[in-house]
Amino acid sequence: xxxxxxxxxxxxxxxxxxxxxxxxxxxxxxxxxxxxxxxxxxxxxxxxxxxxxxxxxxxxxxxxxxxxxxxxxxxxxxxxxxxxxxxxxxxxxxxxxx
Amino acid sequence: xxxxxxxxxxxxxxxxxxxxxxxxxxxxxxxxxxxxxxxxxxxxxxxxxxxxxxxxxxxxxxxxxxxxxxxxxxxxxxxxxxxxxxxxxxxxxxxxxxxxxxxxxxxxxxxxxxxxxxxxxxxxxxxxxxxxxxxxxxxxxxxxxxxxxxxxxxxxxxxxxxxxxxxxxxxxxxxxxxxxxxxxxxxxxxxxxxxxxxxxxxxxxxxxxxxxxxxxxxxxxxxxxxxxxxxxxxxxxxxxxxxxxxxxxxxxxxxxxxxxxxxxxxxxxxxxxxxxxxxxxxxxxxxxxxxxxxxxxxxxxxxxxxxxxxxxxxxxxxxxxxxxxxxxxxxxxxxxxxxxxxxxxxxxxxxxxxxxxxxxxxxxxxxxxx
Numbered sequence: 001x002x003x004x005x006x007x008x009x010x011x012x013x014x015x016x017x018x019x020x021x022x023x024x025x026x027x028x029x030x031x032x033x034x035x036x037x038x039x040x041x042x043x044x045x046x047x048x049x050x051x052x053x054x055x056x057x058x059x060x061x062x063x064x065x066x067x068x069x070x071x072x073x074x075x076x077x078x079x080x081x082x083x084x085x086x087x088x089x090x091x092x093x094x095x096x097x098x
Numbered sequence: 099x100x101x102x103x104x105x106x107x108x109x110x111x112x113x114x115x116x117x118x119x120x121x122x123x124x125x126x127x128x129x130x131x132x133x134x135x136x137x138x139x140x141x142x143x144x145x146x147x148x149x150x151x152x153x154x155x156x157x158x159x160x161x162x163x164x165x166x167x168x169x170x171x172x173x174x175x176x177x178x179x180x181x182x183x184x185x186x187x188x189x190x191x192x193x194x195x196x197x198x199x200x201x202x203x204x205x206x207x208x209x210x211x212x213x214x215x216x217x218x219x220x221x222x223x224x225x226x227x228x229x230x231x232x233x234x235x236x237x238x239x240x241x242x243x244x245x246x247x248x249x250x251x252x253x254x255x256x257x258x259x260x261x262x263x264x265x266x267x268x269x270x271x272x273x274x275x276x277x278x279x280x281x282x283x284x285x286x287x288x289x290x291x292x293x294x295x296x297x298x299x300x301x302x303x304x305x306x307x308x309x310x311x312x313x314x315x316x317x318x319x320x321x322x323x324x325x326x327x328x329x330x331x332x333x334x335x336x337x338x339x340x341x342x343x344x345x346x347x348x349x350x351x352x353x354x355x356x357x358x359x360x361x362x363x364x365x366x367x368x369x370x371x372x373x374x375x376x377x378x379x380x381x382x383x384x385x386x387x388x389x390x391x392x393x394x395x396x397x398x399x400x401x402x403x404x405x406x407x408x409x410x411x412x413x414x415x416x417x418x419x420x421x422x423x424x425x426x427x428x429x430x431x432x433x434x435x436x437x438x439x440x441x442x443x444x445x446x447x448x449x450x451x452x453x454x455x456x457x458x459x460x461x462x463x464x465x466x467x468x
Contacts, residue, residue, distance in 0.1 A: 097338050
């Protein structure tokens with residue numbers, strides 16, 4: 001769906017996991033950009049109707065890109081820089097408070 | 099609409115104007131609702147969304163009884179709006195909690211209930227000590243001493259309520275006109291002419307429900323609306339799974355899952371801005387009540403202006419100089435939406451005001467000569 005202008009992020013560089021799959025990225029990528037570049041569309045499931053949702057505004061406004069990062073729910077992937085070793089999962093439904 | 103214009107023109111498309119307009123339209127009147135736009139100070143778009151009866155109008159029996167009536171008619175309002183529009187306005191009749199942090203605060207609540215009963219207000223209200231409250235709300239913090247609880251309090255999405263009122267008006271044949279700034283109102287031989295950018299709108303009768311804008315327009319109709327702004331700030335969190343169904347004095351969870359923390363009372367003129375220190379105070383109070391909210395992210399906070407009369411009570415009046423010209427304002431446009439729709443709307447369409455609001459004229463602010 002999306003294609004990087006620069007060459008694909010090299011194997012062996014920094015990487016994170018999304019739902020267990022390894023995603024390599026360029027330093028400076030936002031998490032949402034890294035996931036989109038890796039061909040991942042749906043990042044979360046709507047709490048209203050359980051439909052799949054993808055990043056939309058990419059600037060912190062629409063909250064469509066919510067994911068769970070290292071166990072923390074409802075994180076905005078578009079506002080979070082990708083980090084080596086991040087463990088990312090889909091946000092399924094509304095966040096549950098502890 | 100007849101040749102001479104509408105039966106009723108309502109100036110102000112907020113909760114008060116929309117409720118009155120829909121109520122008049124339901125009663126068979128042809129109605130035009132004139133709504134200014136985003137340049138207006140829109141209290142209806144900034145408020146907290148409580149239908150709050152406990153402690154309302156203590157020492158002011160007419161206001162108390164008016165509010166209690168409004169609360170009891172809310173079920174009808176929610177049902178009728180739902181049936182008319184198909185919209186879910188997020189009304190949650192789960193009861194309301196006023197949290198107390200000390201025995202002294204609980205004592206104050208008991209005093210308020212005693213005074214409510216002394217004035218003939220038969221509100222259902224009970225007192226919960228810490229143990230009883232924990233059965234209801236397991237997550238309360240260690241500072242909470244207890245709460246007063248009234249099953250008659252509830253909460254609603256004020257935005258969906260406003261949308262539903264405007265929708266129901268239009269579906270019933272009424273005219274809703276956004277972007278309509280009213281510059282001038284002129285009494286004529288058989289009604290009123292309202293000057294708007296799109297030309298004059300004529301009506302046999304008129305209601306001024308323009309919130310803070312009413313102060314300027316009222317004198318043209320021989321009415322007085324001495325209203326002043328009072329700012330309230332509200333904090334909203336990210337959406338989380340529903341865990342708190344109640345209305346409360348300092349927080350509520352919306353139907354969509356966001357928590358609202360509110361609200362402040364500030365005299366800052368027409369400044370709708372926000373202050374981080376105020377937002378921090380609102381968060382701190384909410385966290386004293388429900389410490390588990392500390393991991394909920396704040397999404398944004400905003401300021402909005404309440405429409406305050408000198409004594410905090412509503413104003414409903416008809417112009418003695420120009421009969422058929424009415425004015426209405428209050429700072430409880432959500433709680434009172436039901437009586438505005440079911441009582442005030444049909445009454446003004448018929449050219450009168452209900453007896454229950456006879457004491458709410460602005461004449462009460464006049465200096466009395468001995």
